[in-house]
Amino acid sequence: MDVGQLRDYIGSLESALAKKIQQQKDALEGKLAELQGYVSSKAAGVVRTVMRVPRTGKRAKAKPKYQSKKNESLKWSGRGVTPVWMREEMKGTKLKKDDFLIKIQPGGASRIRRRRALLRGRSLFACID
Numbered sequence: 469m470d471v472g473q474l475r476d477y478i479g480s481l482e483s484a485l486a487k488k489i490q491q492q493k494d495a496l497e498g499k500l501a502e503l504q505g506y507v508s509s510k511a512a513g514v515v516r517t518v519m520r521v522p523r524t525g526k527r528a529k530a531k532p533k534y535q536s537k538k539n540e541s542l543k544w545s546g547r548g549v550t551p552v553w554m555r556e557e558m559k560g561t562k563l564k565k566d567d568f569l570i571k572i573q574p575g576g577a578s579r580i581r582r583r584r585a586l587l588r589g590r591s592l593f594a595c596i597d
Contacts, residue, residue: 534565539553
């Protein structure tokens with residue numbers, strides 16, 4: 469082959485390659501357009517879901533459920549790790565976590581709470597065994 473024939477052959481190869489590249493580019497752009505429509509519909513669904521559930525802020529502080537037998541000012545809500553004072557009081561004894569539960573006294577409810585319970589038609593201590 470002489471140089472002129474090689475240049476013609478290279479030119480035909482370049483044009484064939486450019487044609488293939490353009491075909492692939494068109495196919496990929498079509499798929500990308502389909503995916504963008506899919507993604508935008510999914511994103512719209514996510515936005516609707518997020519907007520439906522508003523965040524209200526911080527949680528209220530948990531009320532204590534457990535109280536120390538030795539020092540009544542030590543209390544624990546039952547969330548998180550067992551406090552040191554409870555572990556120390558249970559160590560070497562047959563005390564269990566349930567032994568530290570705070571018992572609700574029948575006379576301990578305020579007058580307003582008793583009144584509200586009566587107005588609702590329920591006893592305030594119906595759920596306490």
